[in-house]
Amino acid sequence: MSEHQANFEIISKHVFLDKMPMTYKCLSRQLDITNTSSRQLLQEYYDQFKPERPELSSRFVITGKLGQDSLVKVALDTEVETIKQSFDSIYSCNIYSLNCNDQLSFGNITAINKTLKSDYRVENCQRWGIIQCPTGSGETIHVTSQDTLAVEEVKKETPQPTSSRPSERSSVSEPIKPSKSVVAKESNTTLSSTKKSNNAEKKKQQNTISFANSKRSKTEEPKSVEAENETKSQKTPVEPLKKKAKVETEEEKTKRLQRQEELAKMFEDDEDFTFDESAPGTQKTEAAKPESIDVEMEDAPASPILIEEEVEPAKSDLDDTPPAEVEAPPAEPTNESQEDTESYYDEDGYLVIKKKQAPPPVKKPAAPKKYTVEVPVKDKNPGKGVKKQSNLMSFFGKKK
Amino acid sequence: MLEAQFEDASLFKKVIDSIKDSVKLCNFTCSQSDGIVVQAIDDSRVLLIALKIDNDCFQDFRCDKNLVLGLDLESLGKILKQGNNDDRLTLLAEDSPDNLTINFEDKNKDRISEFNLKLMDIDSDSLSIEDMDNDCSITMPSNDFAKIVRDMKILSESLQIIVTKDSIKFGAEGSIGAGKVILKPQTNIDKPEESVKINLNSPVNLTFGAKYLNDIVKATTLSNTVTIKLTDKAPALFEYSLPSGYLRFYLAPKFDDEE
Numbered sequence: 064m065s066e067h068q069a070n071f072e073i074i075s076k077h078v079f080l081d082k083m084p085m086t087y088k089c090l091s092r093q094l095d096i097t098n099t100s101s102r103q104l105l106q107e108y109y110d111q112f113k114p115e116r117p118e119l120s121s122r123f124v125i126t127g128k129l130g131q132d133s134l135v136k137v138a139l140d141t142e143v144e145t146i147k148q149s150f151d152s153i154y155s156c157n158i159y160s161l162n163c164n165d166q167l168s169f170g171n172i173t174a175i176n177k178t179l180k181s182d183y184r185v186e187n188c189q190r191w192g193i194i195q196c197p198t199g200s201g202e203t204i205h206v207t208s209q210d211t212l213a214v215e216e217v218k219k220e221t222p223q224p225t226s227s228r229p230s231e232r233s234s235v236s237e238p239i240k241p242s243k244s245v246v247a248k249e250s251n252t253t254l255s256s257t258k259k260s261n262n263a264e265k266k267k268q269q270n271t272i273s274f275a276n277s278k279r280s281k282t283e284e285p286k287s288v289e290a291e292n293e294t295k296s297q298k299t300p301v302e303p304l305k306k307k308a309k310v311e312t313e314e315e316k317t318k319r320l321q322r323q324e325e326l327a328k329m330f331e332d333d334e335d336f337t338f339d340e341s342a343p344g345t346q347k348t349e350a351a352k353p354e355s356i357d358v359e360m361e362d363a364p365a366s367p368i369l370i371e372e373e374v375e376p377a378k379s380d381l382d383d384t385p386p387a388e389v390e391a392p393p394a395e396p397t398n399e400s401q402e403d404t405e406s407y408y409d410e411d412g413y414l415v416i417k418k419k420q421a422p423p424p425v426k427k428p429a430a431p432k433k434y435t436v437e438v439p440v441k442d443k444n445p446g447k448g449v450k451k452q453s454n455l456m457s458f459f460g461k462k463k
Numbered sequence: 464m465l466e467a468q469f470e471d472a473s474l475f476k477k478v479i480d481s482i483k484d485s486v487k488l489c490n491f492t493c494s495q496s497d498g499i500v501v502q503a504i505d506d507s508r509v510l511l512i513a514l515k516i517d518n519d520c521f522q523d524f525r526c527d528k529n530l531v532l533g534l535d536l537e538s539l540g541k542i543l544k545q546g547n548n549d550d551r552l553t554l555l556a557e558d559s560p561d562n563l564t565i566n567f568e569d570k571n572k573d574r575i576s577e578f579n580l581k582l583m584d585i586d587s588d589s590l591s592i593e594d595m596d597n598d599c600s601i602t603m604p605s606n607d608f609a610k611i612v613r614d615m616k617i618l619s620e621s622l623q624i625i626v627t628k629d630s631i632k633f634g635a636e637g638s639i640g641a642g643k644v645i646l647k648p649q650t651n652i653d654k655p656e657e658s659v660k661i662n663l664n665s666p667v668n669l670t671f672g673a674k675y676l677n678d679i680v681k682a683t684t685l686s687n688t689v690t691i692k693l694t695d696k697a698p699a700l701f702e703y704s705l706p707s708g709y710l711r712f713y714l715a716p717k718f719d720d721e722e
Contacts, residue, residue, distance in 0.1 A: 450621055450670050450717035454508050458698050458715065459590040 070094060074108050074161065078119070084162035084172040091191055092179045098192045105158045109140070122160045122172060127153040133315060137169060465493050465530050465556040468523040472552035472567060474685075474705070475516075476543045481682035481703075481710060482512050483536035485675075488585045491532040493556075498524060498708065502589055510675045511590065511698075511713040519707035522551070528558045533583035542578045550576075592713065597692040597700075599626045600662040603646065605689040605703065607659075609680035611644050616673040618642050621717055623670045626693060628663050635673070656687035667693045670717040679712045 546567030
């Protein structure tokens with residue numbers, strides 16, 4: 064029997080024989096694996112056995128943004144899609160628990176977490192994704208942001224057992240649990256991180272910010288900005304949870320705005336830079352048509368792969384042209400530039416456009432001359448130069 | 464007191480219409496001996512207008528004291544438009560006038576229109592224009608001259624006039640092309656006003672600004688003929704005759720830079 068099957072057996076026994084709910088935390092502690100792995104395991108189990116066992120029920124934790132607020136909702140498997148649609152944007156959607164009874168309240172499900180063993184050694188905390196916070200007893204903790212939070216250094220001067228009193232909160236705590244009021248709402252319940260539980264044990268758990276930890280679980284998901292924000296906020300461990308949640312929201316907002324701006328800029332660049340839209344395989348085809356590429360590339364001044372050479376001679380050529388030629392049709396300079404440029408791809412794959420320095424007599428094509436309009440010369444007379452208007456005062460004197 | 468009455472308003476209306484685009488403000492000098500005399504120069508001092516309306520042009524003319532009436536020709540033109548061409552026009556002014564009274568009297572109806580035009584103090588110097596010896600003098604139909612000027616203005620801002628003993632050549636060359644009109648002297652006994660006469664002392668070749676010529680030919684309605692007197696390197700004289708008097712335009716020519 065493989066390890067995978069063994070784990071499935073454990074879950075099956077726990078859920079169907081013992082009739083107990085199985086949360087990812089519970090599984091993580093039981094199998095001594097990371098929260099991410101336990102969620103994966105639960106998800107695989109659910110996907111595999113749900114068709115066979117219709118009584119198998121699951122809860123999902125969905126985090127997302129609704130308006131200006133970031134919300135966490137717990138939903139039954141049957142309601143996940145509905146809940147997702149109620150969000151403006153979804154940060155994460157992870158499985159939370161499995162149980163064999165649909166009617167089991169969320170409070171009963173979370174109660175299983177209370178039975179977990181509390182061997183909060185550094186390596187365990189690191190594996191389980193538990194955040195350690197300093198206490199007033201002078202502990203120094205440095206937390207780094209990795210896929211799983213790594214506690215680099217913990218110096219305990221007075222290794223005391225955790226206390227339920229706020230002033231002596233434990234430096235090591237479990238992830239947050241929902242309050243009773245939230246539990247009562249069961250599925251469509253919004254978990255507010257600011258709510259305080261009356262239970263002393265829950266207070267201790269609230270002191271942690273592992274609720275945010277639940278969002279950054281799945282390894283398949285790319286590192287989201289939100290996860291980074293969570294990690295950053297975790298670096299300020301002394302602050303209470305309420306403040307942290309607020310900071311997270313603001314940071315998320317600013318980060319998201321920045322990201323949106325960057326994306327918008329990228330799209331703008333894409334519009335101008337039509338070459339990007341083509342598939343890489345078509346580059347050869349476009350290289351065979353250097354003229355069309357030239358026009359497009361010249362329109363995209365910010366294009367990073369455009370390398371122009373010998374620009375200065377072209378400018379001086381323009382300066383030499385008489386002002387009358389400026390009034391020529393706009394297509395004229397484009398054709399001229401197309402004729403005088405040569406493009407190729409260098410070793411690094413950059414498009415290089417070389418402008419040939421055409422000899423002065425060649426730079427005036429014959430055809431556009433038809434459209435050039437000479438600047439009207441004032442007072443031009445046949446066979447004469449420019450005439451100057453004289454003044455009558457030089458001929459007639461004033462009467463006295 | 465000035466009391467000058469035209470049998471028809473049309474003459475005075477035409478005179479004012481002919482010069483109001485060239486000069487805006489001018490002094491009308493009124494005297495019993497000379498009638499109404501005007502000398503005005505345009506702002507660029509290229510075109511000078513000399514108008515003389517003798518007593519004979521008026522049905523009645525009385526000027527007890529020499530008067531100088533400073534008039535805004537644009538305003539005067541607006542008032543003159545209120546009367547019909549065949550109305551009897553009377554100009555009235557006191558000895559020390561502040562206003563010029565303009566009366567229109569309809570001959571057919573018993574209707575009299577009276578307008579007052581405020582006078583202005585216009586500071587202007589009179590130029591002494593002596594009779595010059597001309598190199599050549601041309602008399603030609605004013606309509607023909609007006610047409611040539613307007614046609615050539617399309618081609619260029621300058622009009623060249625070359626007069627030889629047997630022809631007058633008007634030429635213009637511009638960005639779109641060149642054109643020329645050659646007139647030869649001819650005498651029409653039946654219609655003397657359509658004759659082209661050249662009195663030549665020496666050939667001339669002068670160039671004038673087309674826009675000034677365009678202003679000059681606005682006086683075409685005053686006379687069937689125009690007399691052009693040209694002198695080398697001197698202002699040209701374009702004269703339109705009145706029934707008694709004249710409207711003269713003195714136009715400075717254009718020279719080459721080196722001249």
